[in-house]
Amino acid sequence: MSLPHARTIAGLLGVLALVAWPLVFSSPFDLRIFTLTGVFALMVIGYQFIFGHVGALALSQATFFGLGAYATAICAVKLGFSFPTTLTLSVLVSVVVALFIAIPVLRLSSHYFALATLGISQIVTLVALEWVSLTGGGNGFAGVPLPNIAGVVIPRGWPLMLLVWTFVAVGAVLAWQMMRGLYGKACHVVREDEVAARSLGIDIDRIRLTMLLLSAAYGGAAGALFAHVNRIASPEALEFKTMVLCLTMAVVGGRTKVAGAIIGALLIVHLPEWFRFLDRSYVMVNAIILIGLLIVAPEGLVGLIDRILPKARGVDMAKVSAIRDTPKASPPPRGALLPSTTPILEVRNLGKRFGGVKALDDVSFELHRGTITAVIGPNGSGKTTLVNCITGVETPNQGVITLGGAPIGGRMPHDIVRSGIARTFQNLRLVDDMSVLDNVAVARFEAEGAGPMSALKVGREDPSLLRAYAYALHLLHRLGVEDVHRPAGSLAYGVKRRVEIARALALDPQVLLLDEPAAGLNESEQNDLAARLQDLAASGVTLLIIEHNMPFLRTLATYMICLDQGRLIAEGRPREIYENPLVLDAYLGRGATAAVEPEPVLAEVRS
Amino acid sequence: MLQLTLNTLSLGSAYALVALGLVLVLNATNAVNFAHGALVMLGSYLAFAIAMVVPGQGIVVLPLVLLSAAAFGLVLALIAYFPLRTKPVVAVFIATISAGSIFENLVLLTFGPEPRSTPPILGNSMLDLGGGLAINEQSIAVICAAFILIAGQYVLFAHTRFGRRMRAVAQDPDMAAASGINVKLMIAFTFMLAAALAGAAGMFLSATYYTSPTDGGNYMMKAYLAVTIGGWGSIPGTVVGAFLVALFEVLIPAIPALIPGLDAYLPTTTLFSMTSSTIALFITFLAVLLLRPQGLFGEAIKKRA
Amino acid sequence: MRRATLLALASLLCTSVANAQAVQIPVIVPLTGPIALEGTSQRNGAVLAIESAAPLKVDTTVLDTAGAAEGGANALERAAGGKGVVAAVAPMFGTQVLPMIPLADEYGIPLLTTAGTAAITEKGSKFVYRFFPSDMVTKRAQAKYVLEDLGKKKVAILYNSTAYGQSGFDALTNYIKQGGGDVVYSDAIDLTTKDMTPTFAKLKAANPDVVLIQMHTGSMALLLRQYRQAGLDIPVVANTMLTMPSTAALLEPAELKGVCAETSAFIGKGVSPALDTFIDTYTAKYKAAPDFFALQQYDGVNMAIAAVKDGAKTPGDVQKYLASKTYDGAAMSYTSDGKGNMAHSAVIVCFDGTSRSPALVKRYEGKPTTN
Structure with missing residues (x-):
C-alpha cells in the first residue's frame, strides 16, 4: 500500500515542481525558455499519439508544427485575423494535410512509413522555400503579432507563458483522458501486435488515422503558438532538425505518458542553455548527456520512474465488482432462432490458389450450433489457409462462406470478427507487457464502442473499461485463470492458452476457431482444457478446432474433417475418420511428413 | 548526354558506397545508424588531415582513411550501439543521431567551419575524350574505386568464411549465436566495415565536391532514401537506389537542355529546376512505395519478433 | 543547484563590473551549424574591436545561435538581462535577426549586424543598424x-x-x-x-x-x-x-x-592606416586573413564604442549616436539613412x-x- 502512495506523492511533487519552475527562474530569459518548453511539450504530446500509442515512426510532426506556424503567421499578418481564428485555421490546415498524407502512407509498414512521411515533409519544406510570395521563402514570414483574444493583446513574459501552458495543460488532460481507457488499451494492442488487434475486431487503419490526425492537430496548435512566441514562421520549423528535436524529447521523456512529453521538452530545451559556459563544446556535451540518458533510461525518464516506483498491479476491484455486467450464460447468436438444421457456419466450394499451388480446392462443410468440429490433416494440407479464409485474412479465389445465413466473403477481418467469428493462434498472440485482465478486457473494445471522443465525455474513470473488466473477470474465472493482474508475458504456457481463449470469448463469438489449442500442453492440462471446451460448446458456442493431437480430439470432437493437399478427403464422426483408408493414407503415405508428426498420432491412427 | 551520364555514374557510385555502409549495419543490427552521414563527413576530414602529414596522391591516403574511419566506426558502435543493443530500436536511433552530432562538432572544433577539399585519387585534370566530351580523372577513379570496393565486399560476403559468418549474423543473430558465432564481434566488424566504406565515400566526395562539418545530414538523407527505394536491406536494391538518387540530381534537371525546343512546350521554366527535381524524386519514391510497398528489390516485410 | 550557484556567481561578477562603470556588448552569432563559417568571422571582427577599445573597458559574452530561427531571440533575451549592455552584435542571418527586432525595440538595445537581408531595416525599428551594404x-x-x-x-x-x-x-x-x-x-x-x-x-x-x-x-x-x-x-x-x-x-x-x-570594401594593405591596423591585428590574433564579415562587424562595434567614448551611458544614448552621427571606419564611412542602413558604398x-x-x-x- 505504500508504493501507490509513493507514486501519488511523486506525481504531486512533479506538478508542484513544474508550477514552481517559472516562479524560481523568473527572469525574462527564463520565462521565454519556459514558454518555448511549453510549445514543444504540446507538439510532443501530440506526437505521442502516433509514435507512442500506436508505435508508428512518423517523421512528419515537424511538418504539422511548421504548417501551423505558417498558417498563423500568414493569416494574422495578411488577413489580420485574431488569435482564436488563426489557431483554429492552424489546426485545420495541419489536419487536412495529415488526411492527405494518410492516403498514400498510412498502410505502409515500419521503415517505409517512416521514410514516406519524411519524404512528404521534405516536399512541404521545399515548397515553403520556393513559394516566396506566400511564405517569404528562406527568410520566413516575419512580423507575427502577439496573440490577440477579443481585442486584448497577450503581452510577452508571464501572460504569454501562461497562455501557452494553459494549452499544454488542456492538451495533456485531454490526451490522458483519451488514452487511459479502453481505447488506449486497444492502441496498445495495435502497437504490439497488429494481427492480434485485427483478430479482436479492432480496425487498425482507423485507429492509426485517428492517431495521425490527433498528432497533426496538436502539432498545428503548437506551431501556431510557436509563431506567436518567436514572431516569425520560417522553414527551420519544418525541417528534419525540428523532427529530430521532437523525437528526442519523446524518446528521452517517455513515449506514451504525458508526463514524459513534458519532462522531455523541459530537459531538451534547457540542456543546451545550462552548458552555454562551455563555448562551442556545449553541443557535444549535450549529445554525450543524451546518450548517457538513453543508456540509463532507454524507456524514457518516465519509464525510469516506473522502474523505481512500480505501479501497483491491478485495478480497483471494488469499482469493477460494482458493475453487474457479466456475460449471460449463453450469448444470443443471430442464428439462434433458426431451425437447428440450419448451420451456423457454412463453407461452400471454397478454393484458394497461391501461384500455381492449390492450397484449398473445392472444400465444403458446415458447422452446427454447439458442436465441436475438428479439422485434421498433415502439415501443408491447407488447415491454416482455411482458418485464414474464414477470418478474412486471405481472400478465397472461389466459394462462399456464410455465417448464420449471411455471406461474409469480401469483408475486412475486423468486420468478420464483429459479425461473430473469433479465433485463437497456434503461436500465442497475447500482449506480454499488458496484464492478463487488460489482455482480455481489450476484446470488449468493439462491443463497448470505445473511441477517443466517447472517452472524453466521461468523468474520472472510463466506465466502458470497468464494464470490460467485469466481463473479462467473469470469463477468466470461468476458464480457471485467477492471477489476473500479472503481466501476460510472465504466465505459464498452459495458462496463456486459456487466457487467449478467454480473450476470444470476450468477443461474444458464435463460432470460435482454435488453432492447435493443445500444442505444448501436458496431459493433465489437455484434459482440463478439453473439459472447459466441452463446457463452452454446451453453452452454445460453436467450436472449430485445428489439431494434430488425436488423443486430445478423441473424446472432444463431435465431428471431424480431414484435409489433404487442399482437398477435403473425409468427414464424419471421429471413429469413422480413424478408420477411413484415405485418412490413413494421407498420414502414412508421405514418409517425410509422417516423420514430423508426433508418434502418438500414428499409434492412434493405426489403432 | 554522355557527359551527364558519366557524371550520374560518378555521383551514383559515391552514393552507393555511402548507402552500402548503411545497409550493412542495418542488416546486422536491424537499426538505422543515423551517424552514418557524419561518418562520411568524418572520412573527408580524416583524408584532409592525413594528406597534410602523408603527401601524395589519394591512392596512398585511401588505405589510411579506411583504417582510421573503421576505428571511428568501432567507437560509434561502442558508445551508441552496444549499450543499447537490447533496448528499443528508437533508442539506438536517437543515440546515433547524438553520436553524429558529436562527430560533427568534433570536426568543427578541430578543423573550423571552412569547407575542405581532399586530394584526388589519381589526379583532377580533365581527360579529353574527343567530340567535345571531357571527363574528370577523378570521376573515372571514383567509379573504378567504388566498383572495386563494392565487388570486394561482395567477394567478402559470398566467398569467405568470415563473410559468411557476418551474413549469418545479419540473417538471424539468435541462430548465429546458437551455432557458436561471436555475434558481438561480428557486429563490431560490421560497424567498422561500414565506417570504412563511409570514409572512402567521404574522401571521394570531398575531392570532387568539398565537405563542410554539417554535410553529414545530407548524405544521410540520400543514403536513407536509396536504401528504402531499393528495398529495406537489399544490397543490389541499395546500389540501384543510389544511382536513382543521382539520376534525379544530374540527369532529370538537364532534360530541357537534352531535348531542344522542349522549353516552348513547358508551362514554366521552373519545372526542371533543381528543387523541382528533388520534389520529383520524393514523389517518385512515394509512387514506388504505393505500388511496391516493399521497395524495388525488397521481400515482403517480416514483422520484427 | 549547480545552475543557481552559477547564476549567483555571474550576478556577483556583473555587480562588481557595474561598479567599475564598464559597458557590455554581447556578441550573438551562429558558431555551430550550417552558417558557422560566416558567424565565426563576425565574432572575430567584433571581439577584435572590443579588445582594442582601450582605455575603455568593454565586457562581452559570446552567445551561439546555431541554425535555429529562435536562437537569436533567445540569446538576446538572455544577454539583455546583463548589466551595462549598450548594444548587441546580431547575426548575419536575417531569419534570426527578424525575431530579435521586437525584443530590441522593447529593451531599447541597438543591434549591430552585418545581415544583408533587405527586410530587417524595413520593419520600422529604430534599433537595427546594418554595417554592411544591403x-x-x-x-x-x-x-x-x-x-x-x-x-x-x-x-x-x-x-x-x-x-x-x-x-x-x-x-x-x-x-x-x-x-x-x-x-x-x-x-x-x-x-x-x-x-x-x-x-x-x-x-x-x-x-x-x-x-x-x-x-x-x-x-x-x-x-x-x-x-x-x-x-x-x-x-x-x-x-x-x-x-x-x-x-x-x-x-x-x-x-x-x-x-x-x-x-563591401577592398581588403588590402596600403589603402588606409585604419585598414592596415585592422588587417595586422586580425592576422596576428587569428592566424588567418580577415574577410568582409569580420571587417564590417569590426567597424560596427567600433562605432558603438566610439559612442560610449563620446559620452554615451545608456543603450538609448548609443542608439542616438548611431542614428545621427557619421563614423569613419576601417572600410568606409558610415551614416544612417534613417532606417538603420549604415553602409552605402561597394x-x-x-x-x-x-x-x-x-x-x-x-x-x-x-x-x-x-x-
Whole structure:
C-alpha cells in the first residue's frame, strides 16, 4: 500500500515542481525558455499519439508544427485575423494535410512509413522555400503579432507563458483522458501486435488515422503558438532538425505518458542553455548527456520512474465488482432462432490458389450450433489457409462462406470478427507487457464502442473499461485463470492458452476457431482444457478446432474433417475418420511428413 | 548526354558506397545508424588531415582513411550501439543521431567551419575524350574505386568464411549465436566495415565536391532514401537506389537542355529546376512505395519478433 | 543547484563590473551549424574591436545561435538581462535577426549586424543598424558593373535557394531590368547540390553573355570549379562570398582567372592606416586573413564604442549616436539613412588568375538616401 502512495506523492511533487519552475527562474530569459518548453511539450504530446500509442515512426510532426506556424503567421499578418481564428485555421490546415498524407502512407509498414512521411515533409519544406510570395521563402514570414483574444493583446513574459501552458495543460488532460481507457488499451494492442488487434475486431487503419490526425492537430496548435512566441514562421520549423528535436524529447521523456512529453521538452530545451559556459563544446556535451540518458533510461525518464516506483498491479476491484455486467450464460447468436438444421457456419466450394499451388480446392462443410468440429490433416494440407479464409485474412479465389445465413466473403477481418467469428493462434498472440485482465478486457473494445471522443465525455474513470473488466473477470474465472493482474508475458504456457481463449470469448463469438489449442500442453492440462471446451460448446458456442493431437480430439470432437493437399478427403464422426483408408493414407503415405508428426498420432491412427 | 551520364555514374557510385555502409549495419543490427552521414563527413576530414602529414596522391591516403574511419566506426558502435543493443530500436536511433552530432562538432572544433577539399585519387585534370566530351580523372577513379570496393565486399560476403559468418549474423543473430558465432564481434566488424566504406565515400566526395562539418545530414538523407527505394536491406536494391538518387540530381534537371525546343512546350521554366527535381524524386519514391510497398528489390516485410 | 550557484556567481561578477562603470556588448552569432563559417568571422571582427577599445573597458559574452530561427531571440533575451549592455552584435542571418527586432525595440538595445537581408531595416525599428551594404547597394553595383562597364545585356543569374540567395536574386533581377538588361536564364541551386552540369547545359542553351552569381561559399566554389571543367568561358560576376579567403582557398588561382565579385570594401594593405591596423591585428590574433564579415562587424562595434567614448551611458544614448552621427571606419564611412542602413558604398574586385587575392577594379560610392 505504500508504493501507490509513493507514486501519488511523486506525481504531486512533479506538478508542484513544474508550477514552481517559472516562479524560481523568473527572469525574462527564463520565462521565454519556459514558454518555448511549453510549445514543444504540446507538439510532443501530440506526437505521442502516433509514435507512442500506436508505435508508428512518423517523421512528419515537424511538418504539422511548421504548417501551423505558417498558417498563423500568414493569416494574422495578411488577413489580420485574431488569435482564436488563426489557431483554429492552424489546426485545420495541419489536419487536412495529415488526411492527405494518410492516403498514400498510412498502410505502409515500419521503415517505409517512416521514410514516406519524411519524404512528404521534405516536399512541404521545399515548397515553403520556393513559394516566396506566400511564405517569404528562406527568410520566413516575419512580423507575427502577439496573440490577440477579443481585442486584448497577450503581452510577452508571464501572460504569454501562461497562455501557452494553459494549452499544454488542456492538451495533456485531454490526451490522458483519451488514452487511459479502453481505447488506449486497444492502441496498445495495435502497437504490439497488429494481427492480434485485427483478430479482436479492432480496425487498425482507423485507429492509426485517428492517431495521425490527433498528432497533426496538436502539432498545428503548437506551431501556431510557436509563431506567436518567436514572431516569425520560417522553414527551420519544418525541417528534419525540428523532427529530430521532437523525437528526442519523446524518446528521452517517455513515449506514451504525458508526463514524459513534458519532462522531455523541459530537459531538451534547457540542456543546451545550462552548458552555454562551455563555448562551442556545449553541443557535444549535450549529445554525450543524451546518450548517457538513453543508456540509463532507454524507456524514457518516465519509464525510469516506473522502474523505481512500480505501479501497483491491478485495478480497483471494488469499482469493477460494482458493475453487474457479466456475460449471460449463453450469448444470443443471430442464428439462434433458426431451425437447428440450419448451420451456423457454412463453407461452400471454397478454393484458394497461391501461384500455381492449390492450397484449398473445392472444400465444403458446415458447422452446427454447439458442436465441436475438428479439422485434421498433415502439415501443408491447407488447415491454416482455411482458418485464414474464414477470418478474412486471405481472400478465397472461389466459394462462399456464410455465417448464420449471411455471406461474409469480401469483408475486412475486423468486420468478420464483429459479425461473430473469433479465433485463437497456434503461436500465442497475447500482449506480454499488458496484464492478463487488460489482455482480455481489450476484446470488449468493439462491443463497448470505445473511441477517443466517447472517452472524453466521461468523468474520472472510463466506465466502458470497468464494464470490460467485469466481463473479462467473469470469463477468466470461468476458464480457471485467477492471477489476473500479472503481466501476460510472465504466465505459464498452459495458462496463456486459456487466457487467449478467454480473450476470444470476450468477443461474444458464435463460432470460435482454435488453432492447435493443445500444442505444448501436458496431459493433465489437455484434459482440463478439453473439459472447459466441452463446457463452452454446451453453452452454445460453436467450436472449430485445428489439431494434430488425436488423443486430445478423441473424446472432444463431435465431428471431424480431414484435409489433404487442399482437398477435403473425409468427414464424419471421429471413429469413422480413424478408420477411413484415405485418412490413413494421407498420414502414412508421405514418409517425410509422417516423420514430423508426433508418434502418438500414428499409434492412434493405426489403432 | 554522355557527359551527364558519366557524371550520374560518378555521383551514383559515391552514393552507393555511402548507402552500402548503411545497409550493412542495418542488416546486422536491424537499426538505422543515423551517424552514418557524419561518418562520411568524418572520412573527408580524416583524408584532409592525413594528406597534410602523408603527401601524395589519394591512392596512398585511401588505405589510411579506411583504417582510421573503421576505428571511428568501432567507437560509434561502442558508445551508441552496444549499450543499447537490447533496448528499443528508437533508442539506438536517437543515440546515433547524438553520436553524429558529436562527430560533427568534433570536426568543427578541430578543423573550423571552412569547407575542405581532399586530394584526388589519381589526379583532377580533365581527360579529353574527343567530340567535345571531357571527363574528370577523378570521376573515372571514383567509379573504378567504388566498383572495386563494392565487388570486394561482395567477394567478402559470398566467398569467405568470415563473410559468411557476418551474413549469418545479419540473417538471424539468435541462430548465429546458437551455432557458436561471436555475434558481438561480428557486429563490431560490421560497424567498422561500414565506417570504412563511409570514409572512402567521404574522401571521394570531398575531392570532387568539398565537405563542410554539417554535410553529414545530407548524405544521410540520400543514403536513407536509396536504401528504402531499393528495398529495406537489399544490397543490389541499395546500389540501384543510389544511382536513382543521382539520376534525379544530374540527369532529370538537364532534360530541357537534352531535348531542344522542349522549353516552348513547358508551362514554366521552373519545372526542371533543381528543387523541382528533388520534389520529383520524393514523389517518385512515394509512387514506388504505393505500388511496391516493399521497395524495388525488397521481400515482403517480416514483422520484427 | 549547480545552475543557481552559477547564476549567483555571474550576478556577483556583473555587480562588481557595474561598479567599475564598464559597458557590455554581447556578441550573438551562429558558431555551430550550417552558417558557422560566416558567424565565426563576425565574432572575430567584433571581439577584435572590443579588445582594442582601450582605455575603455568593454565586457562581452559570446552567445551561439546555431541554425535555429529562435536562437537569436533567445540569446538576446538572455544577454539583455546583463548589466551595462549598450548594444548587441546580431547575426548575419536575417531569419534570426527578424525575431530579435521586437525584443530590441522593447529593451531599447541597438543591434549591430552585418545581415544583408533587405527586410530587417524595413520593419520600422529604430534599433537595427546594418554595417554592411544591403542588396540595394551591392546588387545595384553588381548590375551597374555588368551593364555599364562590361556592356553586357543578356544576363544569366545563378543563386542558392536560401534567404540570402533569393533576396539577392530578386534585387539583381530588378536592377538588371531597370538598367535595360535582360535575364535570359536563372536557376536556384540547392546548397546540397553536388553536380552542376545540368545547370550548365541549360545555361549554354540560353546563350547569355554574362553570368551573375548569388551563392554561399562552398556551393559557389563548387560551381566555379565545375564551370571551368565544363569549359565555359562566359564572364562571371559573383557576390561578395567569393572574396572570403576560405572560398578562394578551395580553388586554384587559374580557376579564378577573370572572375569578378562585388563586395563591401577592398581588403588590402596600403589603402588606409585604419585598414592596415585592422588587417595586422586580425592576422596576428587569428592566424588567418580577415574577410568582409569580420571587417564590417569590426567597424560596427567600433562605432558603438566610439559612442560610449563620446559620452554615451545608456543603450538609448548609443542608439542616438548611431542614428545621427557619421563614423569613419576601417572600410568606409558610415551614416544612417534613417532606417538603420549604415553602409552605402561597394566595390568590384577581380582575380587575375595568378593569386588568390583579388584586385580593386571599381568603387561605387553611395549616399544615404533618406526617404
